[in-house]
Amino acid sequence: MARQKKTNPKTAKSVAPGAPDGKTQSGQTHAHQPDSHHAPADAKLKAKQEAFRKRQLALANKFKEEVLKRYKDIVKAIVIFGSFTRQDFHEKSDIDMLVVIDDVTARFTPEMKDEFDDRLYDIAKRISENMTVQPAWMLSEFWDMARIGHPLLFTIVRDGWALYDTGFFIPVRKLLELGKIPTTLEAVEKFMETAPQKINRVETAKLYMVAEDLYYSMLNSSQAVLMYMGLNPPSPKHTPLDVKEHLVDASLLEENYLTDLQNVIEFRKNVEHKETKDISGQQLDEFIQKAKQYVSRMEQLLLQLQKKKKETIVHKNYEVMIKAAVAALKKIDKLPPDPKDLPGAIKEQLIDTKRVDSYFSDVFKRVITMRKMLDEDKINEIPQRDIEMTREYVRRFVQDLRPMIEATQKKPAPKKKKGGKK
Known part of the structure; x- marks a missing residue:
């Protein structure tokens, strides 16, 4: 059974996984004939499966034929493995495939x-x-794993079904069944070495995730405030500079918050460059607390800025509308001497006379109401959208x-100069 005959998919020979004698099994048949006590009670369901x-x-x-059509010169084996060759295959299972290629006679970069x-x-x-196709195995890689009894090779060779073999996969399977490929100390040591490495990788990933989340929580809240102030969102590198210039130097933010931001940025940088590989629980709690306080302060600052913006717009709305109305009334010589009579004059001389649309009567009332709420420090009760509208x-x-x-007024024509020709 060193080499499988080249036939079409319907007559291709393959090794039935788990067959103790290593004999081939012809046709598109499954790996095992189940024992009578494993037979499904429902014959119809069994037939469907x-x-x-x-x-x-x-x-x-079909995959085998397509691969051989293109790469037969370098392909050493094509194997189906996984749930298909075990007893747990079902309709949602993937078809797991592995291709072994020759890197001995042909070099692969x-x-x-x-x-x-x-x-x-x-x-x-x-x-x-x-x-699902696994990344191809090199022939040299296959033999290295066989030499040390690598657990992954054990799994593939033990459970795999060779749809195509040039004469090494099936013999290795037979050697495995006969116990001729023992697990070596080298394989044990290699697997043991990877265990703490994986834990360390998880710990590093966890630390990096913590550093990233702390960093971006403070960075994003800073950028949000700066954007609200009309600035372009700064790059992460320049955010501390902008926080200092536009918030700290403008007496909007206490300097200790800038220090906390810089410390978290430095912490994240050290984790990223693997200069910091571990921190104590107390240090982590301190960083989390600082980040919470910083974000809370940014939220508070944003509310302050929003309130300030509301106050500015409400005051400006009042000022602009009054000035425009006064200028218009003065132009038609209808400006009342007493400011208290201004609302009535606007209605009678500007709205009732159709000089402006009638809905401006409601606008004027709204402007007056908002200005009154501003004086009463009730500006937060007015939605931002209403103020903008x-x-x-x-x-x-x-x-x-x-x-x-x-x-x-139309300018009078210029008077002609007296005097005749010279």
Whole structure:
């Protein structure tokens, strides 16, 4: 059984996983004939499962044929493994495939290997979305794992089904079944070495995640405040500089918050460069507390800035609308001497006379009400959207009055100079 005959997928020979004698099994059959006590009670369900397995095996054989059509000169084995060759295969299971290639007679660069893996992936996905192809194994890699009794090789060789073999996969399987490939001390040591490395990687990843979240919580809240102030969002590198210039130096933010931001940035940098590999629980709690306080202060500062902006707009709305109305009334010589009579004059001389639209009567009342709430320190009760809309109406009010305000008396014609010709 050193080499499998080249046949079509319907007659391809393969080794049935778990077969103690290593004999071949012809046709698109499954790995095991189940014992009578394992037979499903429902014969119809069993038939359906068998039909599904045959369809999936046909897809695997199609993958084999496509790969051999392109790469037969370098392919040493094509193996199906995983749940298909075990007893836990079901309709949602993937078809797991492995290709072993010859890197002894043909040299492979890492780039060539990556390109080959990509092409295997494309072939598999064209055949079935449920087909998963492992990165190809090199022949030298296979023998290295066989030499030391690598657990992964044990799993693949023990459970795998060779759809195509040039004469090494099946013998290695037989040697494994006979106990001729013992697990070596080298394999044990290599596996043991990876255990603490994986834990260390998890710890490092956890520390990095903590550093990232602390960093971005403070960075993003800083950028949000600066953006609200009309500044472009600064880069992470320049955020501390902008915080200092626009918040600390402007007496909007206490300097200790800037120090906390700089400390977290430094902490994150040290973790990223692996200069800091571990911190105590107390240090972590301190960083978390500082970040919470910083974000809370940024939220508070944003509310302060929003309130200040509201106050500025409300005051400006009042000032602009009154000035425009006064200028218009003065232009038509209808400005009342007593400011208390101004609302009535606006209604009678500007709105009732159709010089401006009637809805500006409500706008004027709204502007007066908002200004009163500003004086009573109730500005937070006014939605930002209402203030912004009122500003737009005031702008339209001024725009409608501008022609009347800017109208000028027609200049009299210049008088002719006395005197005749010289």
